[in-house]
Amino acid sequence: MLYFVNLRSLILAAYIGSGLFYLPIQILPKNFSDLESSATQIQSQNCADCNHVCTIKELKSLAKSITVKIISENGWGSGIILKQEGKVYTVITNQHVLDTDYKSYIIQTPDGLFYQANEIENEDFQGNDLALLEFRSTHSTYTVASLENSTTLSPGDKTFAAGFPTLEKPQDTELLFTRGRVSILSDRPLEKGYQIGYTNIVKKGMSGGPLLNIYGQVVGINGMHAYPLWGDPYVYRDGSQPTVTLRQQMSHLAFAIPIETVAKLAPKFASISTIEFHQTVSSKKVFNYLLFDGFSELLNWKFYLHILPTSSCKSTV
Incomplete structure (x- = not known):
């Protein structure tokens, strides 16, 4: 009799057999579909044992x-x-x-x-x-953002945007937190420095707010929403213009200025550690990456393009 084995289960078995997983197997969800639900569990640091995972709720709290x-x-x-x-x-x-x-x-x-x-x-x-x-502030203490170079991103990566959309009541402090993915990483900036195009909803009033990666680190500054009502923002700094097809794609996206632009031009106010590429990915990182994006993206070797950065998510958030 032939037995058909789910590919993800087969890969999991292979990793367990090779000894790569060192965490107790009972922490895995009973159903692998749980791994792909709503956007999920995120590897973090700054916790006592560095095994804490952040939820979307914790990311929103950090953004706030x-x-x-x-x-x-x-x-x-x-x-x-x-x-x-x-x-x-x-x-x-x-x-x-x-x-x-x-x-x-x-x-x-x-x-x-x-x-x-x-x-x-x-x-x-x-x-x-x-x-x-x-x-x-003489009495209160506030959280300082953790920064990460936007070159660690790739198209398709999950992003989280935050800010205060314009409402009728100025005293309203409700933060809008939206989820999306990277669509464009331009190799040259538009006139105002915008280079990261993403699918998150960004509304008027959210300009200046953070664009976060899955680890709660700021990779960009929101500033341009999709479908601008006036002007022509899609012009490169050198005066050239994107192709018609690319321009149409850009118009559907929000755009952010990479945080490393701030670090480069105002280094006394922002610094980002040097990113090392093509390092060996540890089994612990692979495991946590599987929890977030699933096995199908592992098969596409997406993890090879990323060195999973340390997180600013905290167990106390």
Whole structure:
């Protein structure tokens, strides 16, 4: 009698047989379909034993802890807490969020408190749609974002965008957290520095908010939503234009500026560790990668294109 074995089960058996899995087998779900449900379990660090996995709920909580609302005479946008030095916090956002006649800004932090903020004007972002603010908190302490080079991304990777969409009530602090995937990683920037195109919903007011990878690390700054109503944002910095087909694809996507652009142009406010490629992937990383993306993507050798970075997700989030 012939027996048909599920391919995923066969691969799992092979890995167990080879001794690659060192975790107790009873932690595996009974049904492999559970591995693919809603977007799921994510390998993290910064926990006591480094075996903690983050849920989508924890990722949303992390996004909320690092994202602020920037209020001005024109309304509001979003920003990311980039650095803490004593009682002073630095926030990265888009320049267009701060483009107002009256240069006065209020930052609303995740705990609902309001702070007077000042633009840091002595940084040259060379035409990129970036700006820095700072505020002082004498009593409360806030979470600083963990950063990761966007070159660790590949098309199809899951992304998470956060920010404060424009609503009727300015005092509303509800954060919008959306899920999607990387679609375009342009090898050259558009005029304002945008290079990462992704399918997440990004609404007006979310400009300046974080684009996160599956480990809760900021890889980009939101700033351009899909289907722009005016202007022609799809022009490269050198003045050339994408093909008609590529332009049509771009128009369906939101775009972010890579976080490494900030690290390059304002290194005293942001730094990213050097990424080493083509390292050997440990069995522990392979195991956690299987939990997230499933065996089918392993068969496509997607894990070879990534060195799974350490996570900013915390068991205390």
